[in-house]
Amino acid sequence: MSDMILLGTRKGTVIFDRSHSSWRPRPIVHAGIPVCYAARDPRDGTLWASLDHGHWGPKLARSRDGGATWADVTSLKYPEGARYIVKYLPTPDFDPASPSARPEYADASAFKIWTIAFGAASQPGRLYAGTIPGGLFVSDDGGDSWELNRPLWNHESRGGDLFAGDATSENRWHGTPASIDYGVFEPGIHSILVDPRDADHVHVAVSTAGVIETTDGGRTWAARNRGVLNDYLPNPEAEWGHDPHFVTACPAQPDHLWQQNHCGVFYSNDAARSWKKVSMPDAGVNFGFPIAADAHDGRTAWVVPARADSERMAIEGGLFVARTSDGGQSWQVFRNGLPQENAYDIVLRHGLDVAGDRLCFGSTTGNVYVSEDRGESWQCLGNNFPPIYSVRFG
Amino acid sequence: MPVVQMTQHLYRFFPQLENRTITVPAGSVADVLRAVNDIAPGFTDYVLDEQGALRRHVMLSVNDTVVIDRKTLSDRVPDGGTVYIFQALSGG
Numbered sequence: 001m002s003d004m005i006l007l008g009t010r011k012g013t014v015i016f017d018r019s020h021s022s023w024r025p026r027p028i029v030h031a032g033i034p035v036c037y038a039a040r041d042p043r044d045g046t047l048w049a050s051l052d053h054g055h056w057g058p059k060l061a062r063s064r065d066g067g068a069t070w071a072d073v074t075s076l077k078y079p080e081g082a083r084y085i086v087k088y089l090p091t092p093d094f095d096p097a098s099p100s101a102r103p104e105y106a107d108a109s110a111f112k113i114w115t116i117a118f119g120a121a122s123q124p125g126r127l128y129a130g131t132i133p134g135g136l137f138v139s140d141d142g143g144d145s146w147e148l149n150r151p152l153w154n155h156e157s158r159g160g161d162l163f164a165g166d167a168t169s170e171n172r173w174h175g176t177p178a179s180i181d182y183g184v185f186e187p188g189i190h191s192i193l194v195d196p197r198d199a200d201h202v203h204v205a206v207s208t209a210g211v212i213e214t215t216d217g218g219r220t221w222a223a224r225n226r227g228v229l230n231d232y233l234p235n236p237e238a239e240w241g242h243d244p245h246f247v248t249a250c251p252a253q254p255d256h257l258w259q260q261n262h263c264g265v266f267y268s269n270d271a272a273r274s275w276k277k278v279s280m281p282d283a284g285v286n287f288g289f290p291i292a293a294d295a296h297d298g299r300t301a302w303v304v305p306a307r308a309d310s311e312r313m314a315i316e317g318g319l320f321v322a323r324t325s326d327g328g329q330s331w332q333v334f335r336n337g338l339p340q341e342n343a344y345d346i347v348l349r350h351g352l353d354v355a356g357d358r359l360c361f362g363s364t365t366g367n368v369y370v371s372e373d374r375g376e377s378w379q380c381l382g383n384n385f386p387p388i389y390s391v392r393f394g
Numbered sequence: 395m396p397v398v399q400m401t402q403h404l405y406r407f408f409p410q411l412e413n414r415t416i417t418v419p420a421g422s423v424a425d426v427l428r429a430v431n432d433i434a435p436g437f438t439d440y441v442l443d444e445q446g447a448l449r450r451h452v453m454l455s456v457n458d459t460v461v462i463d464r465k466t467l468s469d470r471v472p473d474g475g476t477v478y479i480f481q482a483l484s485g486g
Contacts, residue, residue, distance in 0.1 A: 055451045055481045056407075056440040072407065074439040082444075109443040183450065 001356035004394030006047065007368065008035035008350070011386035013049045015067050015394075023370060023381050029070060030061065037350055040394035041118045041127075046142070047394070050113040050129075058113045060129070062143055076129060076137055076146040078108040082153065083162040084133055085171040089185045103159065103167050108133060111182040115350065117192035120199035128202075130189025132179045134158070136204055138218065149218050157209065157223065157240055172240035176207035190349055191247040195254045195271075203247065203257065203272055210242035211259070211272050227275035231263045245289040246349040248301075256298025256327075260291035260349070265303060267328045278328025284315050285322045285331045290352035292359065299327040302354060302375050304347040304361055314343040321359070321375045337378030338369060350390035362388030396420055396471045398430055400479040404441075408434040423454065424467035426477050441479060451482045 003018040012030040016023045034052040047063040060073040085103045112132040119126025127139040136149040159167035175185030191205035200217035210225040229236045243262035250256040259266040264279035264286050279286040287308030294300035302323045307315045318340040322331045345363035352361040359375050362368040366385040369378040398416040405412040411434050418429035431437045441452050448464040455478045461469045
């Protein structure tokens with residue numbers, strides 16, 4: 001089990017170390033800078049943080065000495081000629097009749113580096129980064145240089161190869177509210193799953209498009225949303241337009257994937273070729289953002305449910321974690337150690353993690369809880385942290 | 395030669411620019427920023443986006459005139475002029 005926890009927060013990176021059976025936070029780093037994701041590369045111990053500068057553009061930061069010193073990495077950039085079809089902000093004064101019938105294009109800039117993922121053990125130096133406006137970046141030199149994955153960027157579901165000219169197909173990727181802070185309404189990649197058995201097999205999840213899979217190292221991509229039901233679309237079984245909030249997989253059984261979607265919890269035991277809705281609304285398990293999968297048993301997962309959709313806070317003022325160990329057929333609810341009145345926390349998509357029997361989550365209210373017994377009881381690590389965007393064991 | 399002044403927030407990332415007078419050859423705003431980038435490699439990644447345009451929340455003025463051309467940075471910076479780089483404030 002890991003003895004390090006990294007928090008990405010509204011005001012910097014917080015690292016906890018565990019010693020003598022207690023967790024202690026170090027002084028905050030990147031103080032004052034929003035950090036939307038922070039994680040440790042298990043292959044070489046490098047720490048990564050995604051800095052969400054309000055003025056200076058998104059930057060990655062890297063520490064190769066366990067967090068003592070950090071250096072910004074500024075090499076993740078969209079290449080010249082990268083364009084996307086503009087979506088429109090769903091503001092109250094938006095007139096859907098006003099945009100031109102023809103697509104409008106924008107030159108791509110990275111607004112947010114939403115997540116970082118590490119390649120398989122067989123690919124040292126391979127890193128992935130998911131961004132708003134929807135580009136997947138790949139590095140093969142430990143993050144010194146990055147390249148946009150063009151087959152996904154040029155996918156027919158996004159209008160085709162816009163490097164070459166105008167759109168040749170309809171853009172089926174929609175915006176994520178997470179992009180509105182940047183004055184745009186564009187999609188984002190927040191989940192990247194590398195199959196430990198086969199480094200060429202990768203799933204990504206996009207808000208708002210769905211789950212997409214490559215089995216040839218990123219040369220071709222295909223939607224994998226069969227069985228995901230989208231309550232708010234005219235056709236709930238549409239191939240595109242789904243809103244996975246977060247997708248993860250069991251490391252030892254990578255064909256077992258879990259998805260906390262806007263419209264419920266979904267489970268796949270066939271590498272996302274099909275999904276099954278396994279929500280249990282009577283137990284409060286339906287809406288939420290994060291989901292964590294057990295390291296060994298593909299049928300076991302945890303969620304931190306919330307009330308949908310306009311409220312987005314703990315249900316009835318009580319915070320709880322739910323666990324299934326039978327592929328979502330049943331869920332157990334655990335409240336021991338968590339506040340059961342006047343709790344208004346929401347846990348964002350990267351705000352829950354598991355390592356062995358340990359779990360940790362952090363909320364936008366700045367509360368951090370850790371469990372040493374597979375989520376059955378919880379201990380508070382602090383109530384006054386900045387709003388928390390990500391929690392990852394190191 | 396023009397002088398460049400900037401918000402102290404940028405010194406956090408480029409300490410080599412602090413406590414000194416930054417003088418660069420006259421030219422366009424793009425020329426001036428390239429010259430600052432020569433002193434502090436990576437500087438333009440903070441104030442310009444991938445297209446080389448000023449980032450949305452970055453303000454730049456030549457003397458007391460806010461630059462007009464935020465995309466190609468063609469405004470001229472005269473000898474003896476001062477370029478100011480600062481954040482566009484938003485929120486409360």
